[in-house]
Each structure stands twice: as C-alpha cells, then as structure tokens.
Amino acid sequence: xxxxxxxxxxxxxxxxxxxxxxxxxxxxxxxxxxxxxxxxxxxxxxxxxxxxxxxxxxxxxxxxxxxxxxxxxxxxxxxxxxxxxxxxxxxxxxxxxxxxxxxxxxxxxxxxxxxxxxxxxxxxxxxxxxxxxxxxxxxxxxxxxxxxxxxxxxxxxxxxxxxxxxxxxxxxxxxxxxxxxxxxxxxxxxxxxxxxxxxxxxxxxxxxxxxxxxxxxxxxxxxxxxxxxxxxxxxxxxxxxxxxxxxxxxxxxxxxxxxxxxxxxxxxxxxxxxxxxxxxxxxxxxxxxxxxxxxxxxxxxxxxxxxxxxxxxxxxxxxxxxxxxxxxxxxxxxxxxxxxx
Amino acid sequence: xxxxxxxxxxxxxxxxxxxxxxxxxxxxxxxxxxxxxxxxxxxxxxxxxxxxxxxxxxxxxxxxxxxxxxxxxxxxxxxxxxxxxxxxxxxxxxxxxxxxxxxxxxxxxxxxxxxxxxxxxxxxxxxxxxxxxxxxxxxxxxxxxxxxxxxxxxxxxxxxxxxxxxxxxxxxxxxxxxxxxxxxxxxxxxxxxxxxxxxxxxxxxxxxxxxxxxxxxxxxxxxxxxxxxxxxxxxxxxxxxxxxxxxxxxxxxxxxxxxxxxxxxxxxxxxxxxxxxxxxxxxxxxxxxxxxxxxxxxxxxxxxxxxxxxxxxxxxxxxxxxxxxxxxxxxxxxxxxxxxx
Numbered sequence: 001x002x003x004x005x006x007x008x009x010x011x012x013x014x015x016x017x018x019x020x021x022x023x024x025x026x027x028x029x030x031x032x033x034x035x036x037x038x039x040x041x042x043x044x045x046x047x048x049x050x051x052x053x054x055x056x057x058x059x060x061x062x063x064x065x066x067x068x069x070x071x072x073x074x075x076x077x078x079x080x081x082x083x084x085x086x087x088x089x090x091x092x093x094x095x096x097x098x099x100x101x102x103x104x105x106x107x108x109x110x111x112x113x114x115x116x117x118x119x120x121x122x123x124x125x126x127x128x129x130x131x132x133x134x135x136x137x138x139x140x141x142x143x144x145x146x147x148x149x150x151x152x153x154x155x156x157x158x159x160x161x162x163x164x165x166x167x168x169x170x171x172x173x174x175x176x177x178x179x180x181x182x183x184x185x186x187x188x189x190x191x192x193x194x195x196x197x198x199x200x201x202x203x204x205x206x207x208x209x210x211x212x213x214x215x216x217x218x219x220x221x222x223x224x225x226x227x228x229x230x231x232x233x234x235x236x237x238x239x240x241x242x243x244x245x246x247x248x249x250x251x252x253x254x255x256x257x258x259x260x261x262x263x264x265x266x267x268x269x270x271x272x273x274x275x276x277x278x279x280x281x282x283x284x285x286x287x288x289x290x291x292x293x294x295x296x297x298x299x300x301x302x303x304x305x306x307x308x309x310x311x312x313x314x315x316x317x318x319x320x321x322x323x324x325x326x327x328x329x330x331x332x333x334x335x336x337x338x339x340x341x
Numbered sequence: 342x343x344x345x346x347x348x349x350x351x352x353x354x355x356x357x358x359x360x361x362x363x364x365x366x367x368x369x370x371x372x373x374x375x376x377x378x379x380x381x382x383x384x385x386x387x388x389x390x391x392x393x394x395x396x397x398x399x400x401x402x403x404x405x406x407x408x409x410x411x412x413x414x415x416x417x418x419x420x421x422x423x424x425x426x427x428x429x430x431x432x433x434x435x436x437x438x439x440x441x442x443x444x445x446x447x448x449x450x451x452x453x454x455x456x457x458x459x460x461x462x463x464x465x466x467x468x469x470x471x472x473x474x475x476x477x478x479x480x481x482x483x484x485x486x487x488x489x490x491x492x493x494x495x496x497x498x499x500x501x502x503x504x505x506x507x508x509x510x511x512x513x514x515x516x517x518x519x520x521x522x523x524x525x526x527x528x529x530x531x532x533x534x535x536x537x538x539x540x541x542x543x544x545x546x547x548x549x550x551x552x553x554x555x556x557x558x559x560x561x562x563x564x565x566x567x568x569x570x571x572x573x574x575x576x577x578x579x580x581x582x583x584x585x586x587x588x589x590x591x592x593x594x595x596x597x598x599x600x601x602x603x604x605x606x607x608x609x610x611x612x613x614x615x616x617x618x619x620x621x622x623x624x625x626x627x628x629x630x631x632x633x634x635x636x637x638x639x640x641x642x643x644x645x646x647x648x649x650x651x652x653x654x655x656x657x658x659x660x661x662x663x664x665x666x667x668x669x670x671x672x673x674x675x676x677x678x679x680x681x682x
Contacts, residue, residue, distance in 0.1 A: 037427040037497070037562050038393035038487065049390060051469065052379035053436040053484060057476040086378040095394040097438070097482045128392065135398040136478050141438045143394060143484040146379065156378070221378055 005113055006106035007134075015132055022113060039095060039129030049092075050146040050153060052083035058138035066181065069108045071199035072140075073115030079224070080144035081123050082203035082277040086222035088154040088212020089146025091125035091205065096142055099135030112140070123205060154212050154220035156237035159282035163218055163307040165242060166290060168204050168279045168299050171227045172259075172266065173197040173252040175273025179262055190254055197252070201277045207297040208279055214296060220281035226272035230280055231305065232313045238282075241310035246271065246317045250302045271315070282307050346454055347447035348475075356473055363454060380436060380470030390433075391487040391494060393424035399479035407522065410452030412540035413481075415460040420565070421485035422464050423544035423618040427563035429495040429553020430487025432466035432546065437483055440476030453481070464546060495553050495561035497578035500623035504559055504648040506583060507631060509545050509620045509640050512568045513600075513607065514538040514593040516614025520603055531595055538593070542618045548638040549620055555637060561622035567613035571621055572646065573654045579623075582651035587612065587658045591643045612656070623648050 005018055056062060056076050077094065084091050096116070100109065120126055125144065177198030180191045204222070211217050219238050223230050228244055235242040249270045259266040283293075293301035305316075315322050346359055397403060397417050418435065425432055437457070441450065461467055466485065518539030521532045545563070552558050560579050564571045569585055576583040590611045600607040624634075634642035646657075656663050 037424040038391035038430065038485075038494075049486075050379035051434075051436055051484070051486065053438045053470065053472045053482075055438040055440055055472050055474045055476075055480075055482065057440055057474055057480075059477055060475050083378040089379065093392075095392055095484055097394045097396040097484075099396055099398055099480060129394065131394045131396050131482075133396045133398055134401050135396075135480065136400055137476065139396075139398075139440060139476065139480055141394070141396065141472075141482040143392070143436055143438075144379075145390075145392065 004106040005109045007100055007102070007104045007109065009106075019113065019127075022117060039093065047147050048150050048153065050084055050087045050089040050148060051143060052080050052146075053141065053143040054079045054083070055139060055141040064105075064108060064138075068199065069111030070115030070118070073112045074119040074200050076140045076142050077116060077119040077123065077125070077144070078201045078203050078277065080142045081125060081205060082201070082222040082224065084144055084146035085203045085205045085208030086154060086220055086279060087146065087148065088152065088208045088220070089148040090209055091123055091144060091146050093126050093128035094120070094142050094144040096127060096130035096140065098130065098132045099137070099139035099141075100132065101136060101138065102134050104138070108138075123203065148212060152212055152215070154208070154217055154281065156219055156221050156234050157239070159219040159234060159238035159240055159242075159307045161240055161307055161309045162285045163282040164285060164287065164303055165231065165244070165305040165307065166281050166283055166293060167223070167227065167250065167302050167304045168207050168297065169276065170250040170252045170255075170300070171223060171276045171278060172249075172255055172270035172273050174201060174275040174277075175269045176252075176255060176258055176262075176264070178275075179264055179269070180258070183262055185262070190258060193252065194258065198275065201275065203277055204279045204299065207299050210297050211279065211281065216283050216287055217281040218283065220279055223276045223278045223280050224274060226274040227276070227278075227280060227304070228271040228313055228315065229274075234280060234282065235307065235311070235313060238307070241308045241312050241314070242305055243308060243314045243316055244271075244305040246315055246322065248302060248304045250300065250304075345447040346450045348441050348443070348445045348450065350447075360454065360468075363458060380434065388488050389491050389494065391425055391428045391430040391489060392484060393421050393487075394482065394484040395421045395424070396480060396482035405446075405449060405479075409540065410449045411456030411459070414453045414456030415541050417481045417483050418457060418460040418464065418466070418485070419542045419544050419618065421483045422466060422546060423542070423563040423565065425485055425487035426544045426546045426549030427495065427561055427620060428487065428489065429493065429549045429561070430489040431550055432464055432485060432487050434467050434469035435461070435483050435485040437468060437471035437481065439471065439473045440478070440480035440482075441473065442477060442479065443475050445479070449479075464544065489553060493553055493556070495549070495558055495622065497560055497562050497575050498580070500560040500575060500579035500581055500583075500648045502581055502648055502650045503626045504623040505626060505628065505644055506572065506585070506646040506648065507622050507624055507634060508564070508568065508591065508643050508645045509548050509638065510617065511591040511593045511596075511641070512564060512617045512619060513590075513596055513611035513614050515542060515616040515618075516610045517596060517599055517605070519616075520605055520610070521599070524603055526603070531599060534593065535599065539616065542616065544618055545620045545640065548640050551638050552620065552622065557624050557628055558622040559624065561620055564617045564619045564621050565615060567615040568617070568619075568621060568645070569612040569654055569656065570615075575621060575623065576648065576652070576654060579648070582649045582653050582655070583646055584649060584655045584657055585612075585646040587656055587663065589643060589645045591641065591645075
C-alpha cells in the first residue's frame, strides 16, 4: 500500500508530487501541465467553457468527527459538477485548493484524496491543478471547468410567465439523511438511501447535457439551497414570479414515514432541505408532458409549478396559498439555521 | 458612497448581489453568466486555456493587523496572474472563493473587493464568478483563466543541458519589503519601493506573452518561492541540473544598503526571498544576449546561470560553489521558516 499523505513528512512540494503521482496512477493523464504554473485545457473550437467554484470549510460545512473523508471528497466535487450540469456543460477538469492545518491528520487527507480521485473517475472529470496552503482549519475549494457549444448554456434567466416548472428526481432526501445522521440513526433500517444521498450526491450531468442539447428549457439551475429558494433564484434572475405546488413535489420512497419518526415536517424538508442537486427548469407551456422529459433525460421528471408575472415564489397546497417559516439556508444571515452546506 | 459590504447585514445572497453589482459598475460585463450556476468563458477556436488557483489564509499568508485589504486583494490576483504570465497566457477572467468569519469586519471586505476590482481592471482580467462561504478564518482563493494558442504554453519542462538561464527584473525586493514592514520601518526613507513590491507585485503578463510568441524559451516559470528554489523546480521538471551565479542576480537599487541596515544577508534574500513574480526561463545556448531579450520583452532581462546534466541546483560565487542555509519556503516542513506567502 502506498504511504499516507502526511503533510508534516512530505512538506508542500512532496505533497504536490504525491498528489500528481496519485492523479497519474488514477489515469488523469489528460491535463498537459499538472504541476506546472497553470493547468492547460484544450477546448474544442466554437465551444464555451463554464467555470464554477465551491468551497467547504471545517466546522462550517463538515466536522471531521462525523465525516468520512472519502464521502466529503465525493461531495466536494459533486457539488461543483452539479453547477456544470445545471448549465448543460460537459465536465473537462477541476482544480483543487487545499488548505490544511499544520498538524493535519494524514489519514484524513489520504481518504479525501482517494475519494476525490474516485469521484473524478466516476464523473470523467480529471484533477488538472491547484494549490496547497497551510491554514487554521481544513478547507477544500474546487473550481470545475465544463465545456459546451457556444451560446447554448442553460442560464437561470429566460423563464417567462406561463412557463411550466419541472424537476428531476426527488427532493428532501439529502436533508433527511443529514437529520438521520445528526440523530445518530444513520445505520437504522431504511436510513441508508437518505444518508447516501446526503453524503454521496450524484450530479445530474447526463440529464443536464441532454436538456441543453434538446434546447427546450428557457431557464435552469440545480437545487442546492432548497427547491423553494432555488425557484426564487430562477424567478429573480428571469425577472418573474413563480408558484410551487407543495403536493406535487416528488419525495423519495419512505420519506414521509422517516420524517414522522424523527418528528420532522416532511413538507418543510422537501421544500427547504437543500443539497438534492436535482435540476429545476422552466419550459414553455406547450412543451410535452413530464413523462416525455423523463424518457428523453433518462431520469424521473415531475411538473411542480409554473412561472407567473410579478415577483417572489408562492407556495400552494391543494391550490391554496400557504406560508412556511424555513425556506433554505443563508451563510451569513444572523438568524440562519445551522445546517450542513 | 455605496454601502459597505457587511456580511451580517446582506447575508450570503445579498453579498453575491452586491459583488455582482460592483463588478458590473467596474465594467466586468464580459462574462455572460456572472451569478449563474457557472461562469461562461468564450475562448477563440484553436486556443487553449490555462487555469491556476492560489489561496491566501488569514494568520498564515496575512494578518489583518498589518494588512491593507486593498493591497491584499491586489496581491491575491497578481499571484495568480503571475502563474498565467509564466505560461505565456493572456488573462481572460477569474473566480473568487471567499471564506468569511460570521463577524467579518465590513471595512475589510469592502476594501478587499475594491482592491480586487481595481487590480482586475488594471490587469484586464474580469471577475466572472465564485463562491462565498462562512469560515473560522478569512480565506481568499482565486482561480484565474488565461488563453493561449494551442501547443504554445511555456512549460517548466523542456530545458536542456547547455541552455542559458534568464531572469526578468530583479529579485529580493519583495522579501526586503516584508522585512522592512516587520521591523516597523516601512515608512522610512527609501523603504517605499521595496514595500510596494511586496504589497503590490506586478505580474509579468506582457513579457510572458511576448516570450511565448517569440518561441525561444525552452522552459519557464515565475519566481514565487525564491529564485534558487524555483530554478530547482524548473530543473527538476526538465530532468536536468542547473547552476546559478549569485553575483549575477540583479537586485533593486539600494538593496544592499537597506539589507545591511536591517542586519540581513543580501545574497540570502535575493536567492531565497521569494514573491518577486519575475519570469525565470531557459533559452538555447545560441540565443541572443540578455540585452536583446530586454528589448523584445520590454523589461530588464539578465543571464543568471545555466542548465547542466545531473540533478539539483549549484550556487556559484565568482565561479566557486557555495552553500546557503535558507533556500525558500515550504508550507508544511516542520522546520520551515515562518514568512509571508
């Protein structure tokens, strides 16, 4: 077995060499200049590049005591790739900025790197460069690069009144997984799919690219803050309002019962839980039924609301307006609920 | 005057909106999708993209007590652009991952953003996207994207025995500036150019692109860790050794006297001080004299050593080998000297 990635033993440059070596072993030979001053990517002509950055900080987005380094690494990359999926881009590579405490535990770094390279292989998105610095807390910052034909990106803006709002997959599962972990119930019968969804989310890369090629979506984004709040982002970027039918929100099998067992409001979790990394998009009124989307995108698709004039998002249950207290997560608002990213 | 960027008042999304607004006001309209899931860049066909990431952490790379936020921002971007310069790339845009303590001082963030957008304008490299998270310590992570014609990047590898080693500008000035600041002598007569060099380095963007277009350099990198250590990186990547003539290292005017006054070894600072962000490159034996490089690259260029067979870097003074204790900075080696990044 290869030696652990021990920052104190290897030093900065030894660490970079070890990372390069592992990336090469894992087949990341695609990037020309890994370890050079900058990574080189070679986009095809007439293509655009989509770039996205996301950071995870120890004590804010994760705690080592309750975190498996491999899952954390998977999630760090998956979160970024979900942003590329939401643009309809094909991932081409990513950079990693790694901030480590001087006494970083080698097993953690080692597990993180193994998880990261595994996720990179799974999502066909190689590590092409980055930076390693010391820091009081662990921090992982990933910048992912995706490619797409010029002018075809799925933007958040573009939705128009009358458009229908569609959603891939289900929502609420990730937040329930987190709640189960926090309640110490992560290993109970039936908990596993929710926990897995929270720890190892799958970005909708295929569906995003298919949707982009189809050209039917007027606006799109990925569900990271919670479907209600993210619909608000889409509506705001488009200069419109929206309605969301709570009872049409698809939830995972066993979701309601598991929520009840933990004393959680299922609607609240489904609307505001966040981190489901599904795609939320607006299509013209005349677009086909959800089942046709399902078939073409290769994943479940449901119709969950509509775009209207005005501003803001209204929540409807059985066609009647309702209000809910908690609508997603904001990093700096003083009263924000503390939750995993 | 615009309101301060107060994280507690604005919240995460308000902060993003304020950043977008300021970037627009500063003329960064070039990126299509700022604030969307990912930023879109539009490279020309047959071009490659160079990507580089660098992070700065509070308490490690800077301390607020001794840091001007505008200078810090300038440096954060400049450090990344220097990596692009060393590839010969033209900057096209950058992403910012911003990690802020929940009680971040608005004046600091405000100054940082002003400095960042100012540097972005100066270097013609707009802010195109990023991420904001909360964190126990401030951290700024920048990923810059540059463009260059396919297959023309100046890589670290490629130097061959017999090549001559060239250097733009002077070295040691930044380390001296830091020493002056730490000695509380930053405002004394004659200190200013060194302090400025430390706080507001200028990446050699023009020279890097001219060198790349010329096609004469076999290998190149920027001097960030110290010229001796960086020559070691170039030699190692090229699978060769190198010799460095200490007495041929160009130093800024007044450097020796200022070092003496502080009780510092001038050679040590020039060789190992780091952060000069000059370009170090290897050219074939038959290449023109340094003065011709100076003219074509539009900046001072000196010949400071040569590539040879074998491994490692030998230091020569008056043609005789010497050894020096301190050769640059490594973030994790336990015995590493503590210095600014």
